[in-house]
Amino acid sequence: xxxxxxxxxxxxxxxxxxxxxxxxxxxxxxxxxxxxxxxxxxxxxxxxxxxxxxxxxxxxxxxxxxxxxxxxxxxxxxxxxxxxxxxxxxxxxxxxxxxxxxxxxxxxxxxxxxxxxxxxxxxxxxxxxxxxxxxxxxxxxxxxxxxxxxxxxxxxxxxxxxxxxxxxxxxxxxxxxxxxxxxxxxxxxxxxxxxxxxxxxxxxxxxxxxxxxxxxxxxxxxxxxxxxxxxxxxxxxxxxxxxxxxxxxxxxxxxxxxxxxxxxxxxxxxxxxxxxxxxxxxxxxxxxxxxxxxxxxxxxxxxxxxxxxxxxxxxxxxxxxxxxxxxxxxxxxxxxxxxxxxxxxxxxxxxxxxxxxxxxxxxxxxxxxxxxxxxxxxxxxxxxxxxxxxxxxxxxxxxxxxxxxxxxxxxxxxxxxxxxxxxxxxxxxxxxxxxxxxxxxxxxxxxxxxxxxxxxxxxxxxxxxxxxxxxxxxxxxxxxxxxxxxxxxxxxxxxxxxxxxxxxxxxxxxxxxxxxxxxxxxxxxxxxxxxxxxxxxxxxxxxxxxxxxxxxxxxxxxxxxxxxxxxxxxxxxxxxxxxxxxxxxxxxxxxxxxxxxxxxxxxxxxxxxxxxxxxxxxxxxxxxxxxxxxxxxxxxxxxxxxxxxxxxxxxxxxxxxxxxxx
Numbered sequence: 001x002x003x004x005x006x007x008x009x010x011x012x013x014x015x016x017x018x019x020x021x022x023x024x025x026x027x028x029x030x031x032x033x034x035x036x037x038x039x040x041x042x043x044x045x046x047x048x049x050x051x052x053x054x055x056x057x058x059x060x061x062x063x064x065x066x067x068x069x070x071x072x073x074x075x076x077x078x079x080x081x082x083x084x085x086x087x088x089x090x091x092x093x094x095x096x097x098x099x100x101x102x103x104x105x106x107x108x109x110x111x112x113x114x115x116x117x118x119x120x121x122x123x124x125x126x127x128x129x130x131x132x133x134x135x136x137x138x139x140x141x142x143x144x145x146x147x148x149x150x151x152x153x154x155x156x157x158x159x160x161x162x163x164x165x166x167x168x169x170x171x172x173x174x175x176x177x178x179x180x181x182x183x184x185x186x187x188x189x190x191x192x193x194x195x196x197x198x199x200x201x202x203x204x205x206x207x208x209x210x211x212x213x214x215x216x217x218x219x220x221x222x223x224x225x226x227x228x229x230x231x232x233x234x235x236x237x238x239x240x241x242x243x244x245x246x247x248x249x250x251x252x253x254x255x256x257x258x259x260x261x262x263x264x265x266x267x268x269x270x271x272x273x274x275x276x277x278x279x280x281x282x283x284x285x286x287x288x289x290x291x292x293x294x295x296x297x298x299x300x301x302x303x304x305x306x307x308x309x310x311x312x313x314x315x316x317x318x319x320x321x322x323x324x325x326x327x328x329x330x331x332x333x334x335x336x337x338x339x340x341x342x343x344x345x346x347x348x349x350x351x352x353x354x355x356x357x358x359x360x361x362x363x364x365x366x367x368x369x370x371x372x373x374x375x376x377x378x379x380x381x382x383x384x385x386x387x388x389x390x391x392x393x394x395x396x397x398x399x400x401x402x403x404x405x406x407x408x409x410x411x412x413x414x415x416x417x418x419x420x421x422x423x424x425x426x427x428x429x430x431x432x433x434x435x436x437x438x439x440x441x442x443x444x445x446x447x448x449x450x451x452x453x454x455x456x457x458x459x460x461x462x463x464x465x466x467x468x469x470x471x472x473x474x475x476x477x478x479x480x481x482x483x484x485x486x487x488x489x490x491x492x493x494x495x496x497x498x499x500x501x502x503x504x505x506x507x508x509x510x511x512x513x514x515x516x517x518x519x520x521x522x523x524x525x526x527x528x529x530x531x532x533x534x535x536x537x538x539x540x541x542x543x544x545x546x547x548x549x550x551x552x553x554x555x556x557x558x559x560x561x562x563x564x565x566x567x568x569x570x571x572x573x574x575x576x577x578x579x580x581x582x583x584x585x586x587x588x589x590x591x592x593x594x595x596x597x598x599x600x601x602x603x604x605x606x607x608x609x610x611x612x613x614x615x616x617x618x619x620x621x622x623x624x625x626x627x628x629x630x631x632x633x634x635x636x637x638x639x640x641x642x643x644x645x646x647x648x649x650x651x652x653x654x655x656x657x658x659x660x661x662x
Contacts, residue, residue, distance in 0.1 A: 060137030068093030095154030302362030307371030457606030
């Protein structure tokens, strides 16, 4: 999709260059186009106007500070969520230039904040590599903010400018002196653009933690002035890493039992592409590879992942063959070398080529060779110098190969039923009559009792019901072939109509061509057991059917917690605050007020379940998204894995949010 007038204005790019990397001034700011289209079509620039797009504004501002750090001019970044709903990013970089732009005839600061594709990132004498949307970022944030204020500390002076919806309220002005340098930017998202303008602390913390690992030596501080404790201190975190990716991969594996004691670390540069990789192996059965290009999380992988996989397989297979560690009759797949592996890959590319606006897949062909060479050389040396660990890794590979063959047979057994169509559908499934998957919903319901109510109360045309008896297998602790022996999991797979396979790299892929529902809704009781069952199902989807989550097909139903009656008046409440307000509105606790606390879905009759939880006109569903694959992997490992200590720490840290139901 093209942007209006982009071709004509791209022809007017200024071809200026600084004399050296330290000369960062207005002449380095190159202009491509204006802000006109941003407010009209914000999703084109930030992906969407939901929660993800809202937080994307933060990343664009922080990316500017990180780019200063990559250029060697910034060591500290402070992020603050303010009480008025605004957010502040303050760094100690060089400060955005404020002198007059030679072509625009106004301050370079104003140009950067009001013109798309305007920034020092286009001048490679300033930034050899950069993240963000290549100059779109901070001006895009300005356009989508109700109010934005920027302060620049530069050349011993302090400057400021304010904006409203991207328009300057006054010219850049000098307001004082300073002995420091840097940029401080505060913005409030525009409620006319974003339905929700409340920033989520955990989302911000996860991304800043990633950035601290990816950029060792940078101190990033986060504080939330909306959350003040009894001593008057705001919720806060300080992210600082000396070990970089080594610490990152250890953080990701903190809830797992390690197979090797220390990360395998790769650092090198080939074809002018700096490469960093950290690898750990654990006793689990899941693979977790997280990749970044110029600090951008490439969730769909790309050429850097291809190069990494090739190097890993070559090095391990070569060592195994050389030392006769594998029976030649055993067929090995690339997948076998990655079972139980956690890896973080970070490359810096001067001119990255991505698929799509969201930059989730790298296309540069030369990067594959650079990564493959660096990883193969380092890993080959590691295996030779660490024979004990090398033997353990190969033993893990052999077990993975044997389990993979068993899993393939088990999958084929399940998929034969799926291929039979309706004949092979689970007996417990009450299917819908609609055949177009885009209009079909599958409810995964805890228990036969609730399943019975759901079957009676549903819309038979579009809603299918699959009752689940008890708790499904915890796939975090089980080899893949065992999951296909679990009756409830087999029923889920068969009902969905999905198929499993492998791509040319041996990577597991999910075939969704015959997916029968585009809404898969987990509906469990609102108690501890219900939460556990929901987490078990989500773990299954995350580990083996992640595409369903990434495509937005997985939802969680929100049944009410209370039914409050007064005379003929009936009001449902979904949380404690709604209950308290309803009780107050109805005149407070009294003999005429009856409050029913629902312990389970089975307590609701079919009409009540339809009215509160299944009717598309009145229900409330939560869509399951993956904000950070690295954070999600760590969370599932911690909650569902073998290690108790990280889980206990999580419970203690979050105990104040828990409500005990007696």
